Amino acid sequence: MKIALAQMKMSMDRAENLNRAVQKIQIAGMQGADLVLFPEVMLTPFFAQYPAAMLSGMGIAPEAFAITEEDDAMEALSAAAKEAAVYVSPNIYIKEEDGACYDRSYLLAPDGRICGHADMVHIFSAENFWEKDYYTPSKDGFKVFDTPFGRIGIVICFDRHIPEAIRSVALQGANIVLIPAANLTGEPLDVFEAEIRAAAYQNNVYIAMCNRVGEEDALSFAGQSVIVGPDGTIMAKASGEEELLCAELDISEAFRSRAIRPYIGFVSPNAEVYHMAGESESLVAPSMDRLFHAMCEYDKGDAPRIQHFTKVWTYAKLIGHGEGLDVNTQNILEAAAILHDIGIHKAEKGFSSSAGSLQEKLGPGEALKVMTDLGFDRSIIARVCYLIGHHHTYTDISGIDYQILVEADFLVNILEDSLSSEEAENAYKTIFQTATGKKLFRDLYPEEGPYDPKKK
Structure with a gap:
């Protein structure tokens, strides 16, 4: 302005x-x-x-x-x-x-x-x-x-x-x-x-x-x-x-x-x-480091999973800061990024599948336990659980935290899942909305140089 x-x-x-x-x-x-x-x-x-x-x-x-x-x-x-x-x-x-x-x-x-x-x-x-x-x-x-x-x-x-x-x-x-x-x-x-x-x-x-x-x-x-x-x-x-x-x-x-x-x-x-006329905002950030280490303990021995949520968290954090999120929304976003795939082990163990729909069903309950043990505020827990329960749903995205979580996950999955250049471009056109997310996408996958999923 x-x-x-x-x-x-x-x-x-x-x-x-x-x-x-x-x-x-x-x-x-x-x-x-x-x-x-x-x-x-x-x-x-x-x-x-x-x-x-x-x-x-x-x-x-x-x-x-x-x-x-x-x-x-x-x-x-x-x-x-x-x-x-x-x-x-x-x-x-x-x-x-x-x-x-x-x-x-x-x-x-x-x-x-x-x-x-x-x-x-x-x-x-x-x-x-x-x-x-x-x-x-x-x-x-x-x-x-x-x-x-x-x-x-x-x-x-x-x-x-x-x-x-x-x-x-x-x-x-x-x-x-x-x-x-x-x-x-x-x-x-x-x-x-x-x-x-x-x-x-x-x-x-x-x-x-x-x-x-x-x-x-x-x-x-x-x-x-x-x-x-x-x-x-x-x-x-x-x-x-x-x-x-x-x-x-x-x-x-x-x-x-x-x-x-x-x-x-x-x-x-x-x-x-x-002498405040209104209410104070919740400004004390929960410890994301503690949450990160708790999630590392949860996924102990599974290096690919730990690397995945670490990358998603990093991108989510960068996009959130770039888009100027308020403190509370940034905390929710980062917590959801760290925990977003927490249901995957339970899905694999119980159903021999890592399908996104199963992760959405099984993840919120696991996240609730971890965040409650760490003393997170109930309002933050509720929103994080909602995001985990919807992070593979790409329609009717409600809220900037939801949008950024999906973008951060896609930035990582394009490479990890070896999506074709056409699939990557389609994701860019249909999923990405934030200016910071779009810039990160183009930094990773330039338009002038077609993305090659086989190039390491």
Whole structure:
């Protein structure tokens, strides 16, 4: 996906700020962006630089800068998102019916609807940032939102300085974290950048932080918006001027990094500690090494069988990572790949046959015993048993884990069963669906050089 950060200077004129924001959305859409992120309180000057008592003494109520969700400005932003066919995340000072005001970010869908909102959780207060005078803490905690590009978490400005904030949305499965910000030139921007890079690395997420820019009375906003990858590297960084900062994000990279470096899989996801609005994902990977060795013990002395499931597991693992599977689905896939032929010995012993239909009938019961002994979660066991019970059935394939298991098994069986080049090509055309699986097939069996089953 392509993300665009609309680093903007705000004026005292709300209508002008809104019109310029709409223009930014239009430009981002024309440049092929899928999502546009705005800075903190994008429709107004940074009013929190003044104590509320000071403004009240001038006859200005603290809520004077706020709008309601029904305001024409929200309608205009939604219409712009729809016209440009992009997701938009504006940050706005919002007033609710009960009079409470929030520092709120929305996620608007490409059809113009509101996917949801997230409010600032931890309210800061210090000179130039009298935010406790204006903002009410979030009632709901940190939230994530599902999109076709991945799960998006929103962490507003100061909240990012609390490590549990980004960890919270990561525990809820976020692949991308959006941060609307208002950082000043006099603040330690190098430390802020290091903070974001470390958080992205530790939580296996992309982080996009969009800052304000320009002079507002005594304040000078720094710009220097930044996009960081899940490995902690800076992918794009803005200047200190107005700018539309863009970057292409490979969401599967977030999944891959979490599989390789699952730090947060060992966190105890306490909802109170992490202020989570939703449930945490199951992120602790079962030990595939233990399962592999258990299966080796089960097939002890049968080198061809052990080599077969080792190869299927390797291909399944590679395809799963290439397709960006979430942690839970990847675990299911790998377990099924290791165990997929576990019914073969029972079939040969009881029926003198290794027919696929017999393996499908006899395998799940054997897999259940092995996985239960190793302490696998029941939900994982159930899906693995289903896959084992269907892995020779090539119609009505349901689920990416099922699809990849079949592809991985075929990659190995084409050579082991000495299929003809015509049979191999037919399998490619009728079975293979994933981009990674197709690439592996062509690496093994190039189209320009016909596959020879007799060539060793």
